[in-house]
Amino acid sequence: MARPRAFDEAQVLDAVRDQFWTAGYAATSLEDLMRVSGLGKGSLYAAFGDKRELFLRALRSYTATSQGHLRRMLDGSPRAIDALRLLLEAPLGEGISPDVRRGCLLANSTCELGGADPEVLAHAHETYETSTALIAECVARAQDDGDLPVQTEPISLARALLGAQQGIVFMSRTGIDPAALADTARSLADRLLPDPSA
Template identity: 70%
Template sequence: MARPRQFDEERVLHAVRDQFWDAGYAATSLEDVMRVSGLGKGSLYAAFGDKHQLFLRALRSYTDAGHGYLRAVLDSAPRALDGLRAFVMAPVSEPGGAAPRRGCLMANSTCELAAADPEVLAEARRTYEATTALVAECVVRAQGEGDVPADADPIEMARALLAAQQGLVFMGRTGLNIDELTATGRSLAAQLLPGA
């Protein structure tokens, strides 16, 4: 009979996710994973499989949580246009301005691995399609509120907003000054969101 797990799986995924986020996949060793998780090799393999499978689980957990948060932000905005603006500005809205240097785990992982790893590429596509769908729903709401032209294609606009937001993520990784990054985000939002 198998013994019950003696650890908090979500805590382990969170710790491992942060390790991959800070160092990247290739630079994270199995020893790093064992250190941050507090688990031995046997426990890790039994619970999560190999390093790659653990990485994919951590990445999926990250993106699923991000989509839940995005839906809450978009749905709670007084006007849909406010939610769309918040989406574009998300990379520079963290208190203290430290988040832009860290970037987005999905964007970082896509840059590092998608060309050679079909599973990461599939996860990236799933993630960005889901993000696009959520933002497009908000665009439709903004159209109903009269803040976005009725003839705008919601999917196309959502992809443009996602591209702008991810551009801010990338620029943040380069160390661009937070004030300049914020000004760039405001300019993007003003150009892409009529009335913003």
């Protein structure tokens, strides 16, 4: 009879994800993965496969969690327009968090591996399309509320908002002053989310 695994798979994936997120794929060694997971090579690879498979599982876990956060954020405001503004401002929160300083794991991984790994590129494309659709639904609700012009095309605006949000996250990695980034987020919100009564 096989012995049950004596480790928490979700905790291991979280630790591995953070290692890849901080160092990148190429700079993460097997020794790094063993250190952060607390597992030996045999246990690690028996449970998760090789380094690439482990990375893909960690990346998929990250994107599933991120899209869950996005859904809750977009659905969590009484007015859809407030949720759309929060999309641009949320990465800053009360300041620049360590996670924001690391950027977006999906974007980082696509930049590093997208040209050489079709599976990473396909996953990034699918994830961004799903995020765009979620944001577009929120845009349509804001239109129904009378808070955005009805002639605005929801998918086009959703892509612009997602691109702006990802740009803010990327800029935060360079050490730009948080107050300047917050001002940038407000400026983008004012331009991308015009008040139809103004």
